[in-house]
Amino acid sequence: MTPDSPSSPRPPALGRRTVLGAAAAAPVLAGLPSAAAAAPAAGRGRPHRLKGGGDLGPNVIVFDPSTPGIQAKLDEVFARQESAQFGTGRYQFLFKPGAYHGLNAQIGFYTSVSGLGLSPDDTTINGDVTVDAGWFDGNATQNFWRSAENLAIVPVSGTNRWAVAQAAPFRRMHVRGGLNLAPSGYGWASGGYIADSRVDGTVGPYSQQQWYTRDSSVGGWTNAVWNMVFSGVEGAPAQSFPDPPYTTLGTTPISREKPFLYLEGDQYRVFLPALRTDARGVTWGNGTPRGTSLPLDRFYVARPGDSAATLNQALDQGLNLLLTPGIYHVDQPVRVNRPNTVVLGLGYATLIPDNGVTALRVADVDGVRLAAFLIDAGPVNSRTLLEIGPNGAGRNHSANPITVQDVFIRIGGAGPGKATTSMVVNARHTLIDHTWVWRADHGDGVGWETNRCDYGVVVNGHDVLATGLFVEHFNKYDVQWNGERGRTVFFQNEKAYDAPDQASVQNGSIKGYAAYKVGDHVTTHEGWGMGSYCYYNVNPSIVQHHGFAAPVRPGVRFHDLLVVSLSGHGQYECVINDTGAPTSGTDTVPSTVVSYP
Numbered sequence: 320m321t322p323d324s325p326s327s328p329r330p331p332a333l334g335r336r337t338v339l340g341a342a343a344a345a346p347v348l349a350g351l352p353s354a355a356a357a358a359p360a361a362g363r364g365r366p367h368r369l370k371g372g373g374d375l376g377p378n379v380i381v382f383d384p385s386t387p388g389i390q391a392k393l394d395e396v397f398a399r400q401e402s403a404q405f406g407t408g409r410y411q412f413l414f415k416p417g418a419y420h421g422l423n424a425q426i427g428f429y430t431s432v433s434g435l436g437l438s439p440d441d442t443t444i445n446g447d448v449t450v451d452a453g454w455f456d457g458n459a460t461q462n463f464w465r466s467a468e469n470l471a472i473v474p475v476s477g478t479n480r481w482a483v484a485q486a487a488p489f490r491r492m493h494v495r496g497g498l499n500l501a502p503s504g505y506g507w508a509s510g511g512y513i514a515d516s517r518v519d520g521t522v523g524p525y526s527q528q529q530w531y532t533r534d535s536s537v538g539g540w541t542n543a544v545w546n547m548v549f550s551g552v553e554g555a556p557a558q559s560f561p562d563p564p565y566t567t568l569g570t571t572p573i574s575r576e577k578p579f580l581y582l583e584g585d586q587y588r589v590f591l592p593a594l595r596t597d598a599r600g601v602t603w604g605n606g607t608p609r610g611t612s613l614p615l616d617r618f619y620v621a622r623p624g625d626s627a628a629t630l631n632q633a634l635d636q637g638l639n640l641l642l643t644p645g646i647y648h649v650d651q652p653v654r655v656n657r658p659n660t661v662v663l664g665l666g667y668a669t670l671i672p673d674n675g676v677t678a679l680r681v682a683d684v685d686g687v688r689l690a691a692f693l694i695d696a697g698p699v700n701s702r703t704l705l706e707i708g709p710n711g712a713g714r715n716h717s718a719n720p721i722t723v724q725d726v727f728i729r730i731g732g733a734g735p736g737k738a739t740t741s742m743v744v745n746a747r748h749t750l751i752d753h754t755w756v757w758r759a760d761h762g763d764g765v766g767w768e769t770n771r772c773d774y775g776v777v778v779n780g781h782d783v784l785a786t787g788l789f790v791e792h793f794n795k796y797d798v799q800w801n802g803e804r805g806r807t808v809f810f811q812n813e814k815a816y817d818a819p820d821q822a823s824v825q826n827g828s829i830k831g832y833a834a835y836k837v838g839d840h841v842t843t844h845e846g847w848g849m850g851s852y853c854y855y856n857v858n859p860s861i862v863q864h865h866g867f868a869a870p871v872r873p874g875v876r877f878h879d880l881l882v883v884s885l886s887g888h889g890q891y892e893c894v895i896n897d898t899g900a901p902t903s904g905t906d907t908v909p910s911t912v913v914s915y916p
Contacts, residue, residue, distance in 0.1 A: 369633045372587075372616040376623075378410050378644040379665055381435075384417040393424050400427030402454040404461060405733040405762050409644030411666035414442050414470065415582060422446035423475075426465045429644075429667040431691070434469040435582045437590065438603045439493040439517075443471040450483050457504030460484050463755075464667055464693065464727065467492055469579055478520065484509040485789045485811075486727045486755040490577060491603065492516040497538075501525035512753050512787050515576050515601050529850060531787045531809035533752075534571050534598045545909055546881060548809040548848030550786065551599040560879040561911040566848035568808065570597040573750060573784055576608075577690045577724040578663050580641075587615040589641070589663060591688065594719070613639065613661070621668075627651045634660065642668035642692055652677045652706075658684040659719075664692030675699040683712035683746055686719040694728045696736030696772070698764075704728055704738050708746025708780060716748040717782065724752045731770025732759030740774040741793075744802075747780045753787035760792050760816045767794070767817050767857075778802050785810075790834075792816065795826075797851075801838040810835060810849035814863060814889070816856045824861065830892070831861070833868035843874035850881045850909070855889035867895035871916055881909040 375381075380396075382389050396410050409429045416436040422444055424432055434442030448467050452459040459482040471493040472479050478497035481489055487510065497520030501508050505526055513522075513532040521539035524530055529546040536553040543563040549555035550568040558567040576592035592602055593609040602608045619633030623645025630640060630653050637657065644666030650673045655662060662679070670692065672678040678694045678701070681687050694704050705728060707721055728741045741756045756775045759765050775790040775797040785807040790797040792815045800807075812834040818824045824831045834851035837844050851866030866882040869875050882891040884902035891902045894912045902910050 369619055369629070369636060369638065370616075371618050371620070371638050372614075373620040375620060375665070376643040376645070378408075379413060380410065381413045381415065382419070383415040384419055389419065390422055393422065396430060397425040397427050400430050401425070403428050404463070407646060409646070409666045409668060411644050413580070414444070416441040418443045418445065420445045424448045426450050426467065429464050431466045431468070431666050432470070433467075433579065434471075435580065436469065437581055437607060439469050439491055440471045442469065443473065445473045447474050447479050448472055449480050450487070451480055452482055452502035452504070452506060452508075456506070457502050458506035459502040459508035462487060462508070466490070466691070466725065468577075469581075471495060478523075481511075482508050483511045485511070485757070485791075486725075487511060488725050488753055489513045490515055490725075491579065491601075494518045494520070496520045498522045499525070500527050500530065514753070515603070517601050517604070529811050531848070533786055533808075534574055534576075534595075534600060534602070536600055536604075545883060546809075546811070546848055546850040546879075550808050550847075553600050560848070560913060561881070561909070564879070564881070564909075564911075566809075566879040568847060570599045571595075571786060571808065572597065572806065573720070574598045574752065574786065575720075575722055575750060576602055577752070578661055578688055580663075580665070581612075583612075588612045589615070589618065589639075589661060591661065615641070618661070618663075621647070623647055627653055639663070641665065644668055646671060648673050649678055650674060650676065653679045654682075655679065655687055655689075656682040656684065659686040661688045661690075662692070663688070663690050667691075667693050669693040669695050671695045672697045672701050672704065673699070675701050677701055677703050677706055680706045681708060681721060681746065683708045683714050685716050685721075687721045688724070689722065689726050690724045692726060694726070695733055696728075696730040696738045696741075696770070698735045698737065700737040700739065700771075702738070703740045703743050705742045707742070707744045707749050710745055710779075712745040712747065712780060714747065716746060720748040720750045721746050722750045722752060723754060726754055728754070728756045730758045730772040731764045732757075732762030733764070735764030736770050738772045740777050741772060742776045744776070744778045744783055745780050747802075748782045749780055749784075751776075751783065751785040751788060755789040756791070757789075758792040758794070758815065760813075765817070767815075767819055767823065774799055778805055781805075784808075795832045796834075796836045798835045799838070800836065800844065801841065803841060804843045805837075805841075806844070807835075807846040808848065810846065812851040812866070814851065814853045814855070816854050818855055818858060818861055820858055821861050824863075829864050829868075831863035834866045835868070837869035837875060839870050841870060841875060842872055844869065845876045845878075846880075847878045849877065849879070850883065851891075852883040852885055853889040853891060854885040859888040861889045863889060863891050865893040865895055865897075865899070866891060869895065869915075871896065873916075875916075877915040878913070880912045880915065883907060883909045
């Protein structure tokens with residue numbers, strides 16, 4: 320999502336790339352070796368067994384209630400990260416259980432803030448955890464790549480501000496007051512995602528174009544713009560799409576919350592929440608949440624500079640991976656072959672594949688959990704960036720699915736990057752819970768061929784569920800779903816802005832590639848609350864026949880679809896297949912289909 324074109328449909332707003340030095344205190348666990356010391360020297364093979372646990376590194380900053388200068392440290396990092404959209408800084412703030420007073424934790428790019436209790440209520444900030452848009456003239460449509468997790472907030476004003484766009488999850492939070500999802504000047508915002516959270520007061524999205532809330536509790540919800548979707552949310556507004564555009568499911572079919580770091584005494588552990596079916600409400604409201612946990616010594620604590628060979632050695636030895644904040648160049652795929660392996664990032668740890676390799680591959684095994692990291696395409700084309708299961712995977716994982724949560728993929732923006740397909744899901748029953756897969760429309764290394772990537776997400780596996788699927792700007796299909804019995808709850812898309820002409824997007828006899836394409840052979844598929852927008856700013860005369868394409872069969876069903884032509888930059892002729900009214904081509908007014916077929 321890009322708001323900076325002068326002809327953007329969004330109303331006018333109202334209202335440093337450096338790395339934190341060694342002075343930042345690095346939490347060290349007593350008696351555990353550092354990950355850097357455990358790693359073999361480059362080019363020297365695998366001389367010894369790697370150890371688990373270790374130093375979390377200088378960019379993981381840990382506070383307890385008695386720590387002096389907390390606000391100053393928060394402000395120091397925010398000053399570095401507020402506008403560093405494509406910078407290299409990566410930071411994780413961890414708050415030990417207890418009460419903190421008078422803080423305003425402003426959260427910039429590539430910054431995560433988390434509590435270290437088993438429940439959000441174990442760690443209370445009497446203050447705010449804030450995202451606003453002062454850096455971008457009051458417009459929040461580029462407030463990407465940041466997160467808040469596992470905290471209770473008592474806002475100073477009674478309402479906490481979290482004005483974000485894509486890739487900015489708000490998970491496992493308890494807001495003892497209201498939550499405002501718009502910037503202070505009420506310019507546009509393009510979020511977003513809430514899960515496993517309780518907001519005692521009212522949530523006000525105001526200018527948010529779309530939002531997905533899952534398995535949470537809210538005291539109220541004020542309004543909607545284009546597409547507001549709820550599943551398993553206590554207090555959610557009633558189903559009313561398209562006026563107002565609320566899509567409300569009483570429960571979420573399958574969910575399993577993201578793994579998270581916490582403290583047991585003075586030892587770090589990683590909690591692994593249990594799988595839920597027909598889920599509703601938060602997991603932590605009645606004491607200890609259901610699930611299991613692992614001690615940190617079961618994890619290789621990776622540090623930037625660790626090679627793919629070192630990460631694979633740790634995995635081969637039965638360790639999980641904790642990726643501490645920073646950039647990791649990999650010259651071979653990181654291979655996750657063992658059932659129930661956890662790969663968990665802190666502070667938006669980022670994998671970059673070198674020489675056209677795939678960044679990460681998961682075998683056809685049960686229970687792998689990938690969470691909270693970024694994959695950035697390299698300058699040499701990769702066939703794929705993330706592969707969930709090998710081609711032809713067919714094992715039944717229904718009792719213990721692979722989960723992909725807050726894993727974000729980017730092609731271009733930080734520099735030239737290319738891939739043929741960003742994410743391929745071959746494994747059955749995979750749960751994709753919040754992802755933003757983005758071919759960059761702004762930044763460095765951006766152009767129709769410069770950062771080419773034909774496909775965003777390709778799903779070949781059967782019985783895959785996506786909850787919170789954001790996929791944007793790909794040269795051909797943004798989502799191509801070939802597996803049977805697939806389901807998507809909430810989809811947000813923009814077609815590629817930079818198509819040079821109609822011929823460049825021609826798909827045989829069809830004008831343009833659908834944002835979401837269900838394979839012609841598929842007999843069963845279902846989707847709820849799905850939107851596609853076009854903004855052809857290079858050639859506004861381009862016509863997109865439809866946003867959605869699917870075989871016409873009784874088992875292939877969609878609920879609450881919309882397409883929008885942003886300020887007349889391009890036009891949709893239909894919503895799905897040949898159904899739905901055309902967009903006007905001049906006004907930013909959605910065309911909707913409530914039920915298909």
